[in-house]
Amino acid sequence: MTASDTPATDLAQGWCMLSLLHSRIEGHIEGALHTHHGLSAREYALLDVLSRQHDGDNGHLQMKQVADAVALSQSATTRLVTRLEDRGLLSRYLCPTDRRGIYTNVTDAGNTLLRQARPTYEATLREALDVAGRDPRLAPLVAAVASLETSPLTA
Template sequence: MREYSLLDAVSRQHDGDGRHLQMKQGADAVVLSQSATTRLLTRLEDRRLLERYLCPTDRRGIYTNVTEAGLTLLAAARPTNDAALREALAEAAETPELAPLVRVVESLKAPAAAA
């Protein structure tokens, strides 16, 4: 789930032609520590799903890009992820304490799918 979440977060970031995210933003997106995010990025990079590069204007900054292979995998996984989320929300809606939260979540506009 964390791998999917990180790939999704990075794929939704745009700067010109690339899709990238600063490593700190990636850690925030998947609610992990910086060191855990680095390990996750390394695993995804080893699988050639992400790539890292230095920020061209601030050599201290490290960015990540989703590769074409990462975008392909993300697109293939999205229907399964969406179905699991719908199922979890349906289950939560049956719990009186959670039903109001589910209604709020369901009222939010879904972001446009990544190109």
């Protein structure tokens, strides 16, 4: 018996279906955001995460926190921040209390683009989930995602 003859475990099959769902949804979102707003899905996610931080003590996210939130390495996140800064969508400045720290803020232009892109993102996400929900293999995962919509997230 070879490895290809061995049936996938339920856990492995579930993981494959989750990966398939993610790939389909991200592909839809990527296309819509790029076509209508000139943004990638990662750029949108970064703008969204940074727009939710607040001023004040511990209000700005560290680069590791940002990287975790957008599911990228710290170096890839830094490169993404640089690209968006070059486009005038983000700005960086030194932390006033710790010169080693660098804050990243969304500029007015970045906030405007994010506000314009948010309805596209939401509509495309719902559409992609609706399409995926018609696939019997993905329907249980879509239902799980839909249940998160009404459940408050706790830390």
